[in-house]
Amino acid sequence: MANLTEFVQRPDLGRLGKGIRVRSNFFEVTSLPQENIIHYDVTITPDVPPVLNRKIYEEFEKENLASTLHNIRAVFDGKSIFSFILYNNNCVDNTRYCKEFMNVTLPEDDGVISAKRAPRAFKIKMKKAGEIVMEELHRFLEGRGQLTPNCLTGIMALDVLIRHLPSMRHVTVGRSFFTRQGAVALAGGAEVWQGYYQSARPAKGKIMINVDLSATAFYEAGPLVMMVTKLLGRRTPDDLRRGITDKDRIKIEKALKNLKVKVIHRGEATSRRRFKISKITPTPANQTKFDAGDGHTTDVADYFARTYNQRLTYPHLPCIVVRKDIFLPLEVCEVIEGQRHIRKLNEKQTADMIRFTCQAPHLRANKIKQGVDILNYRGNEYLQQFGLVVSNDMAVVPARVLPTPTLQYHPSSREASFVPREGSWNLRDKKVAQGATLGSWSIVAFGSDTDFPHQSIQAFVRELIITCQDNGMNIPNKTPPIMHSNPQGDVESSLKQAWLRAGNASKAQPQMLLCVLPNTGVPLYAEIKRVTDTVIGIASQCIQGRHMMQAKKQYCANVCLKLNVKLGGMNVYISPTQIPFISDRPTILMGADISHPAPGDPARPSISAVCASLDAKASRYSAAIRVQTGRTEIIADLAAMVKDLLKNFYQTCGRKPERILFYRDGVSEGQFAQVMNGEIKAVRLACASLNESYQPYITFVVVQKRHHTRFFPMDRRDSDRTGNCLPGTVIESTITHPFEFDFYLQSHAGLQGTSRPTHYHVLYDENQFSTDGLQALSYNLCYVYARCTRAVSLVPPVYYAHIVCRRARFHSRAEQWSDTESAEECGQAASFAIVKPELSRAVAVIQGDNPSSDVSGIVRFTQEKENAPTIIEIDIKGLKRGDHGFHVQ
Template identity: 30%
Template sequence: MRISLSFEKYLPKRPSPGTIGTKTRVVVNCWDLEVNDKVLCLYDIQPKNLYTVTETGEEKIILRSEKELRKFMSYVFGLMGPDIFSDGGRCLYSITPLDGNKFTIGSPNVFTLPDTEGKNLKLKYIITDVGTISAQPIFEYLRKGSTRTDNIPQDAINMVDNLLRWINKKDYTLIKTSLFERSEELRPEFTIYKGFSISARPQWKLRLNADLTCKAFFPVGNLADILYEIKGDELYNSIRWPGIGEYIKNLEVEASHYTNPDTGKKYSKRFKAHGLSPKSAREQMIEERNISIAAYFQEQYGIKLKYPDLPCVKTKANREEYMPMELLQILPFQPPKADVGPIASEMVRIAAVKPEQRFRKLQSFIRTVIKQSPLVKAMGLKLTSQDPVVADARILPTPNITGSGAPVTRGAWVPTRFRVPAFMEVKYAIVHFVRAFSGLDKAKRDISQAGQQLGLRLVFEEERKTIQIAGLSNYFKQLREKDVKLAICILPKTGPYSDIKRACELEQFLVTQCVKESTLIKSNPWPNILLKINGKLGGVNWELTGIEKHWGKEIVMIVGADVTHPGPVKTNALKKSVAAVVGSISSNYMKYVAVVRQQDYEINEETHTAREHIDDMEGIFEQLLEEFYRKNNTLPSKILFYRDGVSEGQFSIVVKIELTAMQRACTKLRPGYQPGFTFIIVQKRHHIRFLPTGVGLNNVIPGTIIDTDITHNSEFDFYLCSHQGIQGTSKPAHYHIIYDDNNLGANELQLFTFYLCHAYMRCTRSVSYPAPTYYAHLAAFRGRDWMKGAPNPEGLLENNQFKILPEQRDLMFFL
């Protein structure tokens, strides 16, 4: 019984580079970087508290969060001279030991801040000597071909990254790992800033990876003005004030109307919004003074409010203290409060920069990124060339689509007839949830024509106007009794999507297809919609010619997995992670089944990353193997596992937990059953981009692959751009093989991976990563949809697994 990991199989050595495909060269947004092995002093610097000294000599603590205290540390850094730099947090690097006459190491230091908040504030902080640090571990990592990814010298790389950002802080605003330079005024609810991301990467040699980036923030300006732009006249409607108060909750603001009575100097105070007052500034009373807030500010500060009919902002969590919103300025670089959808749309639009334009901007940035300073000189930091890396690449051959009348061209093909229509005839109903749907006749006609073109006969049974959500399950049951196999649900912009999917997939079986009313305005949308419908009903839209013979006589199962984590939600049921694992059940790798489960959402306090491994992988995989056996009357001899969403720091944890669980499932199902496993991490969150060297090309051709030079210097990984970029610059997916006892070669795995990118049944073009990974992502988000608005979320689960109806489990309900 093999329930242990072989050291040799974990992070396997790179086999011989791939040879299949047409050779080419591509420009990569990486630059050769040099740094010396200068040893720096490393300190931990931690602000402790803020205080004033009373007349009796006692320290009066001023309560501030650690985040607020850290903002004051910039004053301390100014004392330390040009030989230091910081990560913006607790790490402080210094070329020379800190001056013992200025600073005390290991015990509290005190710094008197400039006139702040009208008080003589003092900042107490502690500096601890951590030791020394240099870039030497990076050189050793690159020199030793056997060094593994999970031994990457992250502390040394962080040091180089922090230096790169520190020397650019005068010209850019540093936020986490990015440098922002300017904003795009887009919508009242948010502002998008453009900038650059930079990081040192140990590839075959040390490189600087630079890319364009953008991020959305809450608008900056006068709070009253900004809120009026967002909310309009609702801002004067007291019924709306509780909701608006919730909207601005935790927003950081600043008031600057204060004057120090002793010095006469103006100063400002910062607050956090905790809601709005129940009454306007004209009516809200300060009880102990028996005066309205508007009158108080007139009397105390000589300020006559412009907008006395607006509510005030609550500035204390546990006390009724209010500030007129017109006196508050919104501080910059705060998370936006707008819905994710509009922000994502604008981000995509702004980030859609053509490759040539992107690389031109990066080249201009790179010319100034290394700024001369004592730090740069001491560290020997420099780019060996202003030109980016030009890497050897190949363009993999595209698969043929069985039954298609035209070849795959730049990742796309013309749909003809379905390879396997789900049924000879499909009765369907149209259920609309819009107030006045007038497109019934046109929809029926277009559906019939599209079905006829694709070989799926669709017969209209009935129309049903808006029905009560509580009656959905019963209605679906009635349709089933009439032999209706499909309900097409027409929805407004925000409709009961989650209720529909919960009803038909967890309560009363029926295949449903939700379509937004706005989609029907588009020209001929039904052929694309029918791709989903035929797949959900059990059909096969197309096949990749010869893919079932790719592995010879081996019986191979493809598995995809993903975990989706919650956003900022209020409902406890939605504060969970949802994991989904899909497994292939057909030899053409077009059909998959899914298991979806809920698990606890946990954040690692050190790395600030979410726990990524999947709980109960043994039980999940056993179910997938049983389904494979039921469909094929045999078990797979090899398993290829495409795993999404795992960072380098979690490789070993995910392999140890998930792979050993899958091995246990094999031996539990059948003693002695030991299929070979290939565990592939699919990474999309990186900043590597390609620029083709050919004339007249905007983006690289689908199938462009690089498996040398910019990859790990000894492990088995590659970058593959499998899709055609419609707008902007295509992003290749990064594939890192972290376990392999199938001993796969580069050619067979790379080509098969590219082919799987053509097996995504929702569209007739190759996608950016393999279909099973996409399906796992869709299934995980379906789990989140089931939870939304559920009256009894726990009732949807059994042992944390969603109770999907047996009829749906056999189908690709997540399409």
């Protein structure tokens, strides 16, 4: 039993908390295939996309079901075939390819093989890749055997089996298939389709099928001229009768490129012929000329009038080009259904998409059940052939609701100690646990006096000061200097001037710049953070102008939380008796994440960040940042990062941590072994580099949010006001790993839609955590996130690391930000302008920031470049100017 896994086995089932039952979107496989399954690698020549491979195989199955396939329906995923039989009747032997007689001719889209067009002929070759021993998979599920490659292939085969029929009948994207039923139109000629995700998952003693909702955007089918009308924001096609501008033409060409259409001017027989748009003509149909074949040239409008007796309704619109010198008027084309919208959605489309996908738990559960009905597992002939039987009922899972921790504010508070209800609270009758002093600061309003009147700014400042002081902060300087600045001007000069004004007004080192922003766009925000973080060396707080004009007390309270932690204060903490693992002995919490560039941009680097606690209350954190090769999941310079953080802990506490609890985000199951072997070794190296005999106990936990597991309360008393499970709901059996130490924890209160729990999986544990111990600690930590008065969905070290990764993207001057992008989007898409990424290093103290976005501040930053060292260190206790910027006093 000890050799079952290289990771940690579940020590026991937890007992802490109130026992309840919930439903989960898992459906039990009540009968698995008993016979071994043969796995074949498939080669189809010429090489075509997997979608077309499926059509080729479907045609092959029709022709060969009774002969080569012996009336046994195999399943295919575009690359592999899984079957019960050996296709050795027509093969040389089991290790070589079958003979090339296995030819398939695919009909054209119109269903016929035309003499004018060469037939689409393909050759299928199959090679036996292996045999899946089902008994081995059973042993693993029952906890009597390891997860071998044979077991992994078996689970993959079951995945292919349940997806095979839906992939032939519906539009498929990844593990999801989509139906147009219930589609909702988005702006700009797009629409959102409902999809259903399904995946085979191992659990104790059984396989479960995880079924969930998904959604994605497709192009609206129908007349192409209507698509163009919507793309240009017009009401009807009649609005296009006068033609379009060059700017509009460029816009629609970019949107329509590679879109597939069919023609409708030659009758039903040819309407199924598909064409792909390559570009748009620069001239309208009545001016687009071509060689008519008789030595004369004609324009497209005249050609259609003479050849098809069809007078164009919109001759002033351009044509689409589908091949060289083949032009089609917009009005004779229709967009083919089921084409995925792969271009970025605009702001309105995104908002409509969110409304479509945001569904209350009971509605989501009902739609998942509808999806199972559409899947029709019981009527699936392929599942019947393999002997796979799937229950139609959602799994009922035992769960527990963990006790809520007691939160501590300043002893002078009217409510100094209290237990939150349903994961949220407010600052009424409370003072922050440790209030900071804000004495030297100034305000920059990025807009004119007309946009942000001086009186309105003063009114907001008065309300903010009153709120901050009521909540325990000390603000002796109640009249900070106020200046206006052009948001399109020299932002860096404006911020430097504001810094000088703050220092001169208070005769003290500036502590904070409060910036009023005119919009929610990224360019200005990114430049403010770049300058304040890496040039001036001062904390900044950005607020939206619309919030400033209203000056609501709740908003000011939110800003107060962020200001206090940026200035070195502490908002709230948990009694040490409720987090004994941290308070009993010197213990450091670490959270790590990697931010990758946008898909399709391999040249940009990834940014990794590790955040670590600095005190026994786990309230203050420092961070280390690195730039590394794009899209690599392993943190490249982890040893040096951990070493920096261990030094910070020692300098703050005066002791070395005896225990390390490391939470790692952004890792898929297939990377567990690679991450554990590489990154735990890196942590060990960091410790040894400080002292060869220094060997703290390490626990390494992977934190996952990108999964499709959802929970639905069965009893109304076990749900919150949104219908979600209560904060603290933990699930550790029935749908979890057969024997490894993992659990799902829903630590936050739902705001809207169906909450997504966080999955924790323990890979390495020298601290010998009990199940209750790790679950309770992880849950309690979610209440001391500095930037809000709510329990958050995952442990703060990881949350902070995620924020730091996004924030570090703003420290590049080379990136051209888009006004239409949000801070979160640009956090994923921006890049660092560094010749040698491994030479860029940063150490930061992480605290709160922008109340209107999910971006945090970096208070201490160090960057080193080859042959040009630049050191900027910002400390909350005060600054002193040095030769290379700012350094700690």
